[in-house]
Amino acid sequence: xxxxxxxxxxxxxxxxxxxxxxxxxxxxxxxxxxxxxxxxxxxxxxxxxxxxxxxxxxxxxxxxxxxxxxxxxxxxxxxxxxxxxxxxxxxxxxxxxxxxxxxxxxxxxxxxxxxxxxxxxxxxxxxxxxxxxxxxxxxxxxxxxxxxxxxxxxxxxxxxxxxxxxxxxxxxxxxxxxxxxxxxxxxxxxxxxxxxxxxxxxxxxxxxxxxxxxxxxxxxxxxxxxxxxxxx
Numbered sequence: 001x002x003x004x005x006x007x008x009x010x011x012x013x014x015x016x017x018x019x020x021x022x023x024x025x026x027x028x029x030x031x032x033x034x035x036x037x038x039x040x041x042x043x044x045x046x047x048x049x050x051x052x053x054x055x056x057x058x059x060x061x062x063x064x065x066x067x068x069x070x071x072x073x074x075x076x077x078x079x080x081x082x083x084x085x086x087x088x089x090x091x092x093x094x095x096x097x098x099x100x101x102x103x104x105x106x107x108x109x110x111x112x113x114x115x116x117x118x119x120x121x122x123x124x125x126x127x128x129x130x131x132x133x134x135x136x137x138x139x140x141x142x143x144x145x146x147x148x149x150x151x152x153x154x155x156x157x158x159x160x161x162x163x164x165x166x167x168x169x170x171x172x173x174x175x176x177x178x179x180x181x182x183x184x185x186x187x188x189x190x191x192x193x194x195x196x197x198x199x200x201x202x203x204x205x206x207x208x209x210x211x212x213x214x215x216x217x218x219x220x221x222x223x224x225x226x227x228x229x230x231x232x
Contacts, residue, residue: 011039013047038062044071061087092119108133138165140209141231150228158189158217161210163232171218172205172227181221183208189215197221 012034016027039045042058045065052065060079063071076085092101101119110116111130136142144167153159161167175181175197183206184192197204203224210216218228 010034010037011041011045013045014049015047112137138212140166140168144231146229146231148226148228149230150223150226153218153223153228155218155221155223158186158215160189160215161212161232163212165212167210168207168231169210169216170205170207170229170231171221171223172203173218173221173223174203176220176222179220181206182219184217184219185210186215187211187213192217203227 010030010033012031014031014034016024016031019027038053038055040055040057042056044056045052045054048054048065050065050067054063054065054071055061055077056063060077062074062077064074066072073087075090076087077083078085086103089102089104091099092103093099099118103121105122105126106116106118106120108126108130111122111126112133114130114134144163144165169183171183173181181197181204183195183197185195185208186192195206195208197206205227206218208216
């Protein structure tokens, strides 16, 4: 009659001491059983050796002993689905150990800045959130309000946009005898690009976008009351 024997999980100190032949055989069999089961138990082996395998049955995680009391998590065996599961933040490396990716998530800030080069797993929702965050950071009108800034602005004086995103400027006024009224923008505060107005007695309005960190100014204009507003 054919019978199947199921061995129990076990651990061993892997030290076969002097003993009787039958006891030595049992000791050797117990050691082999521990090896065959990857030292399976809910608590770590009491006599670990470097690079020893231990299957932690309390967490269903296979571990390798590094030494000095440190165990490295290798992977998880899902006993419900019978699947091997890669742990979060598992590194993807070359044979030399150089990291080229990560099987896990990264911080939202990493996705928003877009400067990280480490490949990783990411959900569609995380990609959408990062894309929206970047778009909102530069979109005109998002998180901005119209403000009357006439009291803090002067003709011929340059101002720098330091809000962190583009602003929209609208200025109204009459031309002066000093020349053609113009709105001007500059990336460096030195070289200016002009938006030219008509120089006549009617009120003229210029509306323009100022990129982040760029400069802007108004020249040759007599601004009407309330005629300088900015969406910022």
